[in-house]
Every structure is written in C-alpha cells, then in structure tokens.
Amino acid sequence: MPRQLIKGNEALMKGAILGGCRAFYGYPITPANELTEAAAYYLPQVGGTFLQAESEVAAINMVFGAASAGIRAMTASSGPGISLMAEGISYLAGAELPCVIVNIMRGGPGLGNIAPEQSDYFQAVKGGGHGNYRCLVLAPATAQEMCDLARLAFELADRYRNPVMIVADGYTGQMMEPVDFYSTAAVDPPVPEWAVTGTAETRKNLITSIYLQPDELEAHVRKLAEKYRLAEQREARWENYRTEDADLVFVGYGIVSRVLKSVVEALREQGIRAGLLRPITLYPFPAAEIRRLAGQAAVFFTVEMSMGQMVEDVRLAVEGRRPVEFYGRCGGNVPSVEEIVQHVTQWIDGRAEQAVAEVMHHA
Amino acid sequence: MPDTIPANMKPVHEKAECLYESYFRKGENPHQTHYCPGCGHGITLKLLAEAIDELGIRDRVIVVSPVGCSVFLYYYFDTGNVQVAHGRAPAAATGLKRSRPDAIVISYQGDGDLAAIGSAEILHAANRGEAITSIFVNNAIYGMTGGQMAPTTPLGNKTTTTPFGRAAHKDGYPIHISEVLSALDGPVYIERVALGNVKQILAAKRAIRKALENQVKGLGFSLVEVLSPCPTIWKMDPVEAQRHVREFMTTLYPLGVKCDRTAQAQPLPAPPPAPPLEEFPRLLRIPTEEAPVQRSGAMGEVDCRIKVAGFGGQGVLLLGQLIAEAGMDYGLEVSWLPSYGPEMRSGTSNCHVRLSTRAIDSPLVSKSHVLIALNEPSLRKFMPAVLPGGTVLYNGAEIPEDLRRNDVTVYALPFFEIADKEGAAKAGNIVALGALLEATRLLPAEVVDQAMARVIKSDKWLEIDRRALSRGMEAIRSMKTQPAKEPCHA
Ligand code: SF4
Numbered sequence: 036m037p038r039q040l041i042k043g044n045e046a047l048m049k050g051a052i053l054g055g056c057r058a059f060y061g062y063p064i065t066p067a068n069e070l071t072e073a074a075a076y077y078l079p080q081v082g083g084t085f086l087q088a089e090s091e092v093a094a095i096n097m098v099f100g101a102a103s104a105g106i107r108a109m110t111a112s113s114g115p116g117i118s119l120m121a122e123g124i125s126y127l128a129g130a131e132l133p134c135v136i137v138n139i140m141r142g143g144p145g146l147g148n149i150a151p152e153q154s155d156y157f158q159a160v161k162g163g164g165h166g167n168y169r170c171l172v173l174a175p176a177t178a179q180e181m182c183d184l185a186r187l188a189f190e191l192a193d194r195y196r197n198p199v200m201i202v203a204d205g206y207t208g209q210m211m212e213p214v215d216f217y218s219t220a221a222v223d224p225p226v227p228e229w230a231v232t233g234t235a236e237t238r239k240n241l242i243t244s245i246y247l248q249p250d251e252l253e254a255h256v257r258k259l260a261e262k263y264r265l266a267e268q269r270e271a272r273w274e275n276y277r278t279e280d281a282d283l284v285f286v287g288y289g290i291v292s293r294v295l296k297s298v299v300e301a302l303r304e305q306g307i308r309a310g311l312l313r314p315i316t317l318y319p320f321p322a323a324e325i326r327r328l329a330g331q332a333a334v335f336f337t338v339e340m341s342m343g344q345m346v347e348d349v350r351l352a353v354e355g356r357r358p359v360e361f362y363g364r365c366g367g368n369v370p371s372v373e374e375i376v377q378h379v380t381q382w383i384d385g386r387a388e389q390a391v392a393e394v395m396h397h398a
Numbered sequence: 399m400p401d402t403i404p405a406n407m408k409p410v411h412e413k414a415e416c417l418y419e420s421y422f423r424k425g426e427n428p429h430q431t432h433y434c435p436g437c438g439h440g441i442t443l444k445l446l447a448e449a450i451d452e453l454g455i456r457d458r459v460i461v462v463s464p465v466g467c468s469v470f471l472y473y474y475f476d477t478g479n480v481q482v483a484h485g486r487a488p489a490a491a492t493g494l495k496r497s498r499p500d501a502i503v504i505s506y507q508g509d510g511d512l513a514a515i516g517s518a519e520i521l522h523a524a525n526r527g528e529a530i531t532s533i534f535v536n537n538a539i540y541g542m543t544g545g546q547m548a549p550t551t552p553l554g555n556k557t558t559t560t561p562f563g564r565a566a567h568k569d570g571y572p573i574h575i576s577e578v579l580s581a582l583d584g585p586v587y588i589e590r591v592a593l594g595n596v597k598q599i600l601a602a603k604r605a606i607r608k609a610l611e612n613q614v615k616g617l618g619f620s621l622v623e624v625l626s627p628c629p630t631i632w633k634m635d636p637v638e639a640q641r642h643v644r645e646f647m648t649t650l651y652p653l654g655v656k657c658d659r660t661a662q663a664q665p666l667p668a669p670p671p672a673p674p675l676e677e678f679p680r681l682l683r684i685p686t687e688e689a690p691v692q693r694s695g696a697m698g699e700v701d702c703r704i705k706v707a708g709f710g711g712q713g714v715l716l717l718g719q720l721i722a723e724a725g726m727d728y729g730l731e732v733s734w735l736p737s738y739g740p741e742m743r744s745g746t747s748n749c750h751v752r753l754s755t756r757a758i759d760s761p762l763v764s765k766s767h768v769l770i771a772l773n774e775p776s777l778r779k780f781m782p783a784v785l786p787g788g789t790v791l792y793n794g795a796e797i798p799e800d801l802r803r804n805d806v807t808v809y810a811l812p813f814f815e816i817a818d819k820e821g822a823a824k825a826g827n828i829v830a831l832g833a834l835l836e837a838t839r840l841l842p843a844e845v846v847d848q849a850m851a852r853v854i855k856s857d858k859w860l861e862i863d864r865r866a867l868s869r870g871m872e873a874i875r876s877m878k879t880q881p882a883k884e885p886c887h888a
Pocket of ligand 1: 432433434436437438439467537541542627628629630631
C-alpha cells in the first residue's frame with residue numbers, strides 16, 4: 036500500500052472527506068490550523084463547502100445549520116475555541132444533530148499557551164455545555180488514527196444522531212507520520228430522512244431542542260440518556276498493550292500512550308511486569324475492560340498531560356479494588372520515558388518500605 | 399366553511415396555504431396562536447406566509463426560528479423548520495443555505511436576538527452577502543423575558559433593567575440596525591417598514607415579498623426590519639400600541655428603503671457539480687503508486703532518533719521531513735515532530751525525527767543518536783543529550799572547546815558556506831543532509847533523491863538541492879579517515 040507522510044491534522048481532514056464530510060465551518064486557532072486550511076483547500080474541490088466563520092460561536096452554529104440539512108459537517112478548534120462552541124454543542128445534542136468536532140488540545144485554562152496538553156478531558160467527556168447530554172469522544176494517537184477515527188466519527192455521529200468529538204493534543208495534530216489511505220474508499224452518505232432540506236418531502240420535518248412542557252422535556256432527555264446507555268454498551272474501544280500478565284497497568288491516551296509503550300518496555304527490562312490500557316474512546320470509557328484488568332493487576336497508573344482528569348474515570352471503573360496512582364505534567368510538557376520510569380520505581384520502592392515498616396510495626 | 403360559499407362567489411381573502419390549518423405542534427388550544435392580542439408577530443407571520451404562497455415556494459422554504467417570543471414559528475409554518483440558539487439564526491441559516499442552495503432560507507429574529515447577542519452573526523452574514531432573507535422584528539423591548547432593555551429601546555424609556563429610564567451615557571444609544579447594515583457592501587436590499595396602520599402593513603407586505611423574491615432570483619442578502627407593537631410589555635392596549643408604532647417609533651426609526659442593489663446585483667453562480675467518488679483520492683492528493691525505490695535485502699534492526707535544530711529560515715523542518723520521507727520510502731517506520739507556534743516565531747526551530755524497523759512509540763526525541771545543529775545555540779542546547787556513540791553534524795568551522803566530547807563522532811562543517819559557493823546559500827540544510835548520508839550511511843542517496851523529487855516542487859530548486867546534496871557528501875568523504883558507521887543500527 037502506498038503511504039503518505041502527512042501531518043496528523045491534515046490526515047484527519049482527508050479521512051473526514053473520504054468519510055463523507057462535505058462541509059466545514061471554522062475559525063483559526065493554533066494548533067488546529069492545518070485542519071481548517073486543509074478543509075479550505077480540499078472541500079471546494081470535492082463539491083463541499085468551506086467557510087471561515089466570524090467566530091467559533093458562528094462556526095458551530097453554521098455546523099448546526101448544515102447538519103440540519105442532512106450534510107456531514109464538521110468544525111475544528113482548540114480549547115479556548117471549544118469553550119466558545121459549548122453553547123452550540125449543547126444545542127446540537129439537544130436537537131439530535133450528528134456532526135464532528137475536533138479539539139486539538141493546547142494548554143489552558145484561559146489563554147494558556149499553544150503547547151500540547153490533555154486538560155480538556157472534562158470538557159469533552161463530561162459536558163462543556165449545559166444540560167443532560169454527552170458527546171461521543173475519540174482519542175487518536177497516530178496520524179493513521181487521525182485519519183481512520185475521523186471516518187469512524189461520522190459513522191458514530193450518524194448512528195447516534197449526536198455530536199462526536201475527536202480530541203488530540205497539539206503534538207498528535209502537528210506530527211507527520213506515514214498514513215495508508217487505502218483501507219477506505221470515499222463514501223457519499225445518503226441524506227437522512229429526518230433532515231430539513233427545503234423539499235416537499237422534508238417539509239414536515241422539524242429540528243428543535245425546545246420542549247416547553249416538563250414532561251415532554253423529561254421524555255426527550257430520557258430518550259437521549261437511553262441512547263447514551265446503548266453507546267456505552269456498544270462503542271467502547273481500547274487497545275491493550277502487554278497487559279496479559281501485567282501487575283502494573285498504565286492508563287493513558289493520545290501522545291501519552293505512545294510514551295507509555297516505551298515505559299512499559301523499560302520497566303519490563305527491570306523485571307516489572309507492566310502493561311498499558313489505551314482508551315480509544317474516552318466516552319464511552321472502556322470501564323468494563325479496566326474492571327476486568329482490576330481482577331488481575333495490582334496497581335493502576337494513570338498518566339495524563341493534565342493535573343488529573345481521566346484518572347477520575349479510571350478510579351470509578353476500578354471501584355476501589357486496586358490503588359489508582361496518577362502522574363501528570365501540563366503547560367505543554369510531555370512526560371518523558373525517564374521521568375515516568377523514575378516516578379513509578381520510586382513509588383514501588385516507597386511501597387516496599389511501607390510494607391517493611393508495617394511488618395516491623397506488627398512485630 | 400367552503401360549502402357555505404355560493405358557487406358564483408370566490409373568497410377574496412383566505413388563510414395562506416403555508417400556514418397550518420390548526421397548530422398541532424402547539425398541543426393545547428391548537429386554534430389559537432401563542433402571541434398576545436395585538437402583537438406584531440402575528441401580522442408579520444401572516445405577511446410572510448402570504449408572500450411565500452404568492453411566490454409558490456412553500457416546498458422550498460426553510461424557516462429558521464430564533465429565541466424570544468417568536469421561538470415557536472414552527473407551530474404555524476407548514477414548511478421546513480429549524481429552531482436555533484439565541485442570536486445565531488444568521489449563522490445557522492448560512493449553514494443551511496450553503497448546504498442546500500436551492501432552498502429558500504428565511505431567518506426570523508427579534509431585536510434582542512439580532513441586535514444584541516447576535517449582532518456579530520447578522521453583521522457578518524450581511525457582509526458576506528449570504529443569500530438568505532432576514533426578517534427583523536423590532537419592538538424595542540425584550541418581550542419573552544418580561545420587558546428588559548433591548549439595544550433598540552428608545553432613550554428615556556423605563557424597562558425592568560432601566561428602571562430610571564434608558565440613559566445614553568450608561569446604556570448607550572438605540573441601534574439603527576438597517577442603517578448600520580446598509581453601510582456594508584454585502585446586502586442587496588434593506589428596508590424598514592412598520593405595522594402602524596393598514597397602509598404601512600401593505601408596504602410591509604411588499605417589502606417582505608421583495609426580500610423573498612431576491613432570494614428566489616439567487617441574489618444576495620436581504621433584510622426587512624419591521625417596527626412592531628408589543629402591547630403586553632408596553633402596557634398599552636392593541637390600538638394604543640399601534641398608534642405608538644405609527645406616531646413615535648417611526649420618528650426614531652425612519653421608514654424606507656435603506657439600500658437596494660437588486661437592479662445591478664448578479665445571481666450567485668451555481669456551485670459546480672461534485673466530482674465522482676473515484677476522483678477523490680487524486681483530488682485529495684493521496685498517492686496511488688508505490689515509491690519505486692524500496693528497502694532491499696535484509697537490514698538489521700534500525701532505531702534511529704534524530705534531532706535537527708537551528709534558526710528559523712534555515713530549513714530545519716524541511717531537512718527533518720526529507721529524512722522522514724526517505725526513511726518511509728526505504729520501508730521504515732518514521733515520525734517527524736516539529737516545534738511549532740511561538741517557538742517558531744522566536745527565531746529558533748527544531749524537529750524530532752525517528753526511523754525504526756518497528757512501530758514507533760514516542761515520536762519525541764529527548765536523547766538522540768544523531769544531532770544536526772545548524773547554529774551554536776542549538777549545539778549548546780542539544781549536545782548533552784546525544785547518546786554515546788552518536789553522531790553530531792555542526793554548521794561551523796569547529797566545535798567550541800567547552801562542548802567537545804570524546805564519546806561522539808563530530809563533523810564540524812560550514813554547510814551554508816559550502817552551499818553559498820554553489821550559488822544557493824539557502825541550500826545549506828541540504829548540504830547537511832548530504833553530510834549526514836555520507837557520515838552515517840543511514841539511507842542510500844538514491845532514496846533521498848527520490849524523496850527530494852517528491853517534496854521539492856520547483857525544478858530549479860530540485861536541481862540546486864541535488865548539487866547541494868552531493869557537495870555535502872563530498873565534503874565528508876574528503877575529511878573522513880575511518881569508514882562510516884551507522885550510529886543507530888542495533
Ligand atoms: S410579549 Fe410582546 S412580542 Fe411577545 S408575544 Fe406578547 S406582544 Fe408579542
């Protein structure tokens with residue numbers, strides 16, 4: 036298969052177009068710009084629409100309009116821009132409109148910086164906008180996955196009539212790696228029957244997120260909740276790396292998961308049986324798999340480029356049966372193999388000392 | 399009803415067809431609108447519905463409902479309906495219109511929606527000349543939320559949020575939206591009308607119809623501002639409220655056409671048809687043929703971590719990319735990670751390149767087998783992290799005394815001076831690449847040549863770069879005493 040050396044951001048956009056994306060509305064922000072620029076270059080050539088909006092607020096509402104018309108539409112931004120889109124994302128979820136939102140995460144809060152972080156996990160996974168809703172969240176770790184998950188994102192968005200977010204850190208967006216596009220041919224998705232397209236057949240259709248009567252709104256929110264419950268059962272995705280016999284299981288996603296693979300190797304050379312669980316979907320979270328591993332592993336180590344966000348979901352999944360430790364860096368610092376190895380071995384030594392101390396105490 | 403009309407008589411006035419018979423979406427009281435008696439929304443909707451009927455476009459219409467008293471337009475209009483967030487109707491209408499250019503997209507907004515929270519969206523939709531029709535109902539007050547100040551509220555008016563009267567120095571002046579938008583080049587037609595008496599209502603009807611016609615003709619942005627009574631919040635009876643529109647509002651907001659370019663406007667060109675799906679890979683510039691040179695025969699395990707660093711403008715990122723491209727052609731797994739953003743702007747630049755026979759875990763190179771340092775600050779910064787046995791290529795006549803190491807092989811060569819002698823000082827990065835190939839035998843020169851031919855788009859530069867590559871290789875050959883070793887072959 037011929038491969039193309041390509042930036043993650045550009046791979047994502049090409050994957051999205053192959054996956055049926057025909058509209059992109061966006062506003063510039065580093066480090067997501069290659070996506071917007073690729074959309075501006077390629078979409079008009081394939082009969083699609085690109086428009087640079089006056090703001091992220093406008094961009095997500097343009098996506099709302101295009102999605103209402105039954106078009107596979109997307110936008111891309113980075114943390115501060117996603118905050119501005121939060122209103123629109125809530126409306127999209129409330130109106131059950133499929134779309135894809137990409138967050139190439141940078142440092143925050145506030146203006147933060149443009150270096151890579153993973154501190155928008157809460158925003159992506161737990162809400163960000165108002166009301167009872169969820170976004171399905173995918174977390175690619177390679178340029179190949181940026182491409183492949185973009186396509187999957189549109190499939191999931193259509194399947195659940197819900198916004199799907201792709202979250203990647205600045206490095207995964209900026210990095211170049213070989214991508215094989217030939218696992219997928221371009222698709223031209225049919226217009227969904229609920230869309231409002233300006234025809235006699237779709238005249239009866241209505242897109243709205245307002246339900247004035249309490250019982251109506253409750254029924255609507257319960258319907259959404261049921262949808263999310265189904266997604267939780269069916270759509271969790273993850274990768275296991277050397278977990279079969281692991282005593283120590285790392286949990287990390289995106290660029291961190293790649294650093295953790297080296298860490299696993301380094302620790303195994305020291306005789307420590309380490310493994311890695313990499314969530315590919317952050318929501319639905321692969322909780323069942325973590326619960327399964329909790330039956331076998333002695334300890335979990337969550338590593339994130341944040342002060343600890345996903346670790347809360349790991350703890351929920353482990354249900355207190357095993358210790359869940361956390362190591363995080365932020366501000367744009369990617370934890371190095373050496374520092375993680377050092378941190379973990381120190382922790383193990385500490386535990387050994389503690390065990391000795393406990394034995395002494397009892398004696 | 400129809401059977402009560404004698405056969406020889408025709409009704410002169412009927413309910414517009416594009417309004418529902420009864421408002422089934424409304425639930426309770428499906429024969430009654432949700433507007434207060436005497437509200438201008440009811441009249442405006444009726445005028446809009448009649449215009450849609452007259453133009454015969456019901457099956458093409460998508461009405462975009464706003465937030466505010468008119469949020470429930472879809473109770474009444476037997477057309478496509480999309481209800482959107484506060485102020486965002488012009489943005490959502492843009493997405494709809496661009497996706498479905500044949501649809502007639504009507505965005506309907508009140509004054510809080512359009513002139514306050516959504517002022518950016520309407521300004522930019524108008525400025526883009528978005529081919530939508532905007533109906534702007536201005537009653538100078540927030541109705542739905544119970545009578546707060548609107549951007550259009552007259553000075554001195556008491557509202558729940560201007561309890562002592564609107565004061566210019568504190569609350570600003572009433573916004574004249576039609577005049578503001580008319581100052582832009584984008585709109586084709588903007589008119590302000592009122593609902594103060596029958597004559598004004600008939601003029602309003604003509605304006606709304608014209609604004610829709612413009613869209614049918616494929617012309618750009620049209621807006622009709624409708625001065626409208628809100629008896630409930632104004633605390634007036636419907637007759638008084640209508641008089642207030644007629645006698646007061648029209649003095650603050652003068653009626654009339656504010657801009658009309660319909661005569662000279664050209665219909666927007668139809669978007670070109672989409673190409674067939676088979677064309678997509680070519681249009682997306684996805685390679686369809688294997689690179690001709692591939693790794694041949696057995697090769698040992700390779701795991702090579704390379705750091706390239708220098709000033710911005712020295713071609714650091716391109717140098718790294720060429721190594722990665724050639725590595726990929728050679729059948730290796732590769733990754734290339736740049737420094738980006740303000741780092742670039744501060745004048746330094748670096749990238750991390752990895753070549754490996756195995757899948758690459760971390761693309762970050764903290765400890766390197768090879769360092770290409772195109773300036774002294776980069777050498778200072780990254781030299782300590784070169785692994786023992788590694789190779790350093792430095793753009794300079796010699797390595798500064800204090801940076802010397804015995805456990806790495808160092809080649810100090812003025813790459814950019816060498817390139818300058820070739821008449822292309824900018825190709826110093828490629829001289830360095832040639833030097834790397836000769837010093838390490840990491841990749842065959844023909845694979846690098848092929849990668850250069852793919853990446854470097856200009857023939858002139860490709861020729862210069864090819865010469866620069868050979869100069870770099872020759873330079874190392876002439877100074878080398880020992881055979882090349884591969885610093886990262888396990
Ligand atoms: S509050 Fe005013 S604008 Fe709202 S429905 Fe009543 S009269 Fe109409």
